[in-house]
Amino acid sequence: METPPVKLKYPIAALVGALCLAGAGTTVAQEAAPAARRATAAIQAPKLLVVIAVDQLSADLFAEYRGRFRGGLARLATGVVFPSAYQAHGATETCPGHSTILTGSHPARTGVVANNYFDLSVARADKRVYCAEDETVPDTSSGSGKYAPSVKHLLVPTLGDLMKARDPQAQVVSVAGKDRAAIMMGGHRADETLWLAPTGLTSYRGxxxxxxxxxxxxxxxxxxxxxxxxxxxxxxCAAQDIAIPLANGASVGTGRMARDAGDFRRFLASPEADGAVLATAAALRQARRMGQGSGTDLLIIGLSATDYVGHGTGTEGSEMCLQLAGLDRELGDFLARLDATGMNYAVVLTADHGGHDLPERNRQNAWPDAQRIDTALDPEALGNEVAEKLGLPQPLLHGEGGDYYLSKALTAAQRKAALAEILPRLRAHPQVEMVATRDELAAHPISRRAPDMWSVMDRLRASFHPDRSGDFIVALKPRVTPIAEPGVGYVATHGSVWDYDRRVPMIFWRKDLAGFEQPNAVMTVDIMPTLAALIGLPVDAGAIDGRCLDLVSGPDSSCQQ
Structure with missing residues (x-):
């Protein structure tokens, strides 16, 4: 017996009714089009480009749930589907991933090497730099809520920036659950850059x-x-409703997403947050009449709830099942509103990175070797131990994720001695796959092969920028979760060089586009040149890492300009 569509209602649905006057609340069925008409439509410039990034929607999750989708995700999956696309680089975090989607460039070129990196030369006491902040603003730090949001660390233009350069009247609007998603995809010249906040929404630079x-x-x-x-x-979802006990006495896996009034964190970790972003995007499109002018406009949407759910409860519990059912429904409502306008629009959906489940559940589900990271690998702890042994100044090491930075106070001799002590320790650790120094990475060319053929060194190189990356980068072995102890809202994560974090779905959809499936490896850096070709926007192929993907099944090509 076929499972009926899941209908989940959220209070935020009132936003659509309050702000958007046109459209229906259910997905509109798409008419079949003759093959000749489909091919013609596929190479005509759309009036509106809609770019959707679903934070932490791995290729694994998409494959697992694809047969259950009945709403917007089911609709999009009738388009051109690349089920095994890649965030090809090794630093599979939110900021680097979002920086690739609309720039056509790897983090090595965008300069966005991690969510946070260390710049030991900054004037403030806090040397950690958030990827989407301006650290030169007085009285700020990288701590949550204490920084000045900024796009300054993105070193290359986005698709929206290039559209604006060609046509200043082109509208670019970016709305997301997270500031770094909105900023990295919106770029330097967006008309509105917004993200969720306890007050509802906040905007770029206040x-x-x-x-x-x-x-x-x-x-x-x-x-x-x-x-x-x-x-x-x-x-x-019943088969996933199994409690997973954690070392801190809590458990995950059986949640129902209830929350108290004013609990912003739990609001973010639910389809309610994605509904808020989609409803806001729909309202802004309508108010600005995006897609109804003489040129092409760009509407960018960052949906972050899947990531918050993945971090807080893992990828395989009842919580994720509820989240993806809700996301599917909310996307369906959003697309139905676009349909009601009658405009010619195109959609691309992808993710900033993948993710893997918490080790406690992995160990129950046929992966007994899943581990949490050894605290001996913590940069501060390791640095203090080595500094005491060698009589070096402290703090010796700074780091977060895989990037480790040596103190600038070291002499050349001290630096050499520190590396001679630290690198062998790390390379001998049973949880470490590879340690690559900045000299080794700088000498390694960025791979031009298909991303599924990349070595670990290739992946690390695509995330390396000489002005921002660490003195050496550590890659952990597969299924080692870089969270030593589970905490509230943070039991699982991503960020590794492995394919469960690199592989994401990539889908292109237009009403009259004949869909097809392409399982071969493509990359998220291919999105920008592909969309640019759809709207006849020239792109310097030598200035990006991606390539145009032909979305027309047949002799015609969407990559002709």
């Missing part, structure tokens, strides 16, 4: 919200300040 964004913020804030009862678990 810019005043537009009237539509202000109304959206009011409705979202009201929703956040209302309690939410537990969601009903669909029957198709």
């Amino acid at each position: 810019k005043a919200l537009s009237p539509t964004a202000e109304r959206a913020a009011t409705v979202i804030a009201a929703a956040i300040n209302q309690p939410r009862g537990p969601l009903t678990l669909p029957a198709e």
Whole structure:
């Protein structure tokens, strides 16, 4: 018996009704088009490009749930589907991943090497630099809520920047659950760059919200300040409703996403947050009449709830099942509203990175070797131990993720002695796959092969930037979770060089586009030149890492300009 569609209702649905006057609330069926008409439509410039990034939607999750989708994700999956695309680089974190999607470039070129890196030359005491901040602003730090959001660390233009350069009247709007998603995809010249906040929405550099964004913020804030009862678990999620006990005494796997009034963190970790972003995007598109002018506009949407759920409860529990069912429904409602306008629009959906489940559940589910990282690999702990042994100044090491930075206070001789002590220790550790120094990485060319053929060194090189990366980079072995102890909202993560973190779905959809499946490896850096070709925007192939993907099945090509 076929499983019925999952219908999940969230308070945030009122936002669409309050702000968007056109459209329906259910997915509109698409008419079949003759092959000749499909081919013709496929090479005509769309009036609106919609770029959707679903944070932590791995290729594994997409494959696992694909047969359950009934809404927007099911619709998009009738298009051109690359089920095994790659965030090809090794630093599979949110900021680097988002930086690739609309620049056509690996982090080695975008300069966005990690969510956080260390610049030991900055004037402030906090040497950690957040990827989407301006660390030169006085009285700021990289701590959450204490930094000045900025796009300054993105060293290359985005698709929106190039569209604006060609046509200043082109509209670019970026809305996301996270600031780094909105900023890295929105680029340097977006008309509006917005993300969720406890007050509903906030904007780039404190810019005043537009009237539509202000109304959206009011409705979202009201929703956040209302309690939410537990969601009903669909029957198709029952097999994943298994409690996984953690060392801290808590458990995950059986959650229903209930929350207290004002609990912003739990609001973010639910389909309610994605609904808020999609409804805001729909309202801004309508207010600005995007896609209804003489040129092409760009609407960018960053959906972050899947990532928050993955971090907080893992990828295989009831919580993720609820999240993906809700995401599917909310996307369906959003696409139906675009359909109601009758405009010619194109959609691409992908992810900034993948993710893997928490080790406690992996050990129950046929992977007994899944581990949490050894605290001996912590940069501060390792640095202090080596500094005491060699009589070197402290702090000796700074680091987060895989990048380790040596103190700038060291003499050349001290630096050599420190590396001679540290590198062998790390390379001998049973949880370490590889340690690559900055000299080794700088000498290694960026691979031009298909990303599924890349070595670990190739992956690390694509994330290396000489001005921002560490003195050496550590890659952990597969299924080693870089969280030593599970905490509230943080039990699982991503960021490794392995394919469960690198592989993501990549889908292109247009109403009259004949869909096909291409399982061969492509990359998220291919998105920008592919979309640029659709709108006849020239791109310097030597200035990017991606290539145009032909979306037309047949003798015609969408890559002709």
